[in-house]
Amino acid sequence: xxxxxxxxxxxxxxxxxxxxxxxxxxxxxxxxxxxxxxxxxxxxxxxxxxxxxxxxxxxxxxxxxxxxxxxxxxxxxxxxxxxxxxxxxxxxxxxxxxxxxxxxxxxxxxxxxxxxxxxxxxxxxxxxxxxxxxxxxxxxxxxxxxxxxxxxxxxxxxxxxxxxxxxxxxxxxxxxxxxxxxxxxxxxxxxxxxxxxxxxxxxxxxxxxxxxxxxxxx
Numbered sequence: 001x002x003x004x005x006x007x008x009x010x011x012x013x014x015x016x017x018x019x020x021x022x023x024x025x026x027x028x029x030x031x032x033x034x035x036x037x038x039x040x041x042x043x044x045x046x047x048x049x050x051x052x053x054x055x056x057x058x059x060x061x062x063x064x065x066x067x068x069x070x071x072x073x074x075x076x077x078x079x080x081x082x083x084x085x086x087x088x089x090x091x092x093x094x095x096x097x098x099x100x101x102x103x104x105x106x107x108x109x110x111x112x113x114x115x116x117x118x119x120x121x122x123x124x125x126x127x128x129x130x131x132x133x134x135x136x137x138x139x140x141x142x143x144x145x146x147x148x149x150x151x152x153x154x155x156x157x158x159x160x161x162x163x164x165x166x167x168x169x170x171x172x173x174x175x176x177x178x179x180x181x182x183x184x185x186x187x188x189x190x191x192x193x194x195x196x197x198x199x200x201x202x203x204x205x206x207x208x209x210x211x212x213x214x215x216x217x218x
Contacts, residue, residue: 030060030064030068031068033058033059033060034054034058034060034065034068034069034075035078035079035082036058037054037055037057037058037060038054038058038075038076038079039079039083040057041053041054041057042076042079042080042120042121042124043116043117043120043121044120046120046123046124047123047124047126047127049072049076049124050072051065051066051069051071051072051075054072054075073128073130073131076124076131077130077131077134077135080121080124080125080131080135080138081135081138083121083142084135084138084139084141084142085138085141085142087142087145087146088145088146089145089146089149089150090105090108090109090112090146090147090150091108092104092105092107092108092109092150094154097163098154098157098158098161098163098164098211099163099207099211101154102154102158102207102210102211103203103204103207105150105151105154106180106203106206106207107199107200107203109147109180109181110180110199110202110203111199112146112147113181114199147177148173148174148177151173151176151177152169152170152173155169155172155173155176156169163211164210164211176206176210179206180206
């Protein structure tokens with residue numbers, strides 16, 4: 001179902017204009033309306049999203065939209081890049097022992113990657129190789145800001161406090177991220193697939209593995 005149209009970008013500027021090129025404030029309002037509508041449509045429709053749906057959601061004509069973006073890849077790339085550039089650090093409870101903080105981090109990371117918005121963006125990125133090609137640097141920077149840097153700080157703090165021993169915190173963080181974001185935890189039908197288990201159980205097992213390894217406890 002298409003989203004309800006926004007307030008007309010022209011009306012949002014205060015008053016209608018006459019014929020001719022749009023004034024700067026009106027042009028900016030149109031740009032904002034297009035990007036907001038594109039994000040809504042991407043999240044709602046994923047790979048099925050079209051410029052026509054964006055125009056409808058923004059309350060604009062297709063002519064206005066095509067005057068700014070030649071195709072959906074150009075528009076969606078810009079919208080996704082804006083999301084990536086503005087990505088902050090992962091929000092999780094950063095108090096207690098290292099084991100508690102690491103467990104909280106893993107849970108928060110799992111929830112972030114499985115959130116509807118993240119799933120919709122991953123599906124869209126998988127449809128057209130052009131997205132990955134043009135957004136590769138932005139994707140890497142966003143992943144570093146959101147996931148890698150907070151985990152690296154956790155490991156460095158744990159090493160400084162003597163709770164863990166790591167010889168290379170950055171390498172350890174990268175390897176741990178691979179475990180957290182593995183495509184699946186069960187091998188079946190010739191491929192790895194996700195199980196339907198409780199994420200909290202998986203987070204606890206991974207936390208115990210990092211903190212205690214597989215050696216018998218004495």
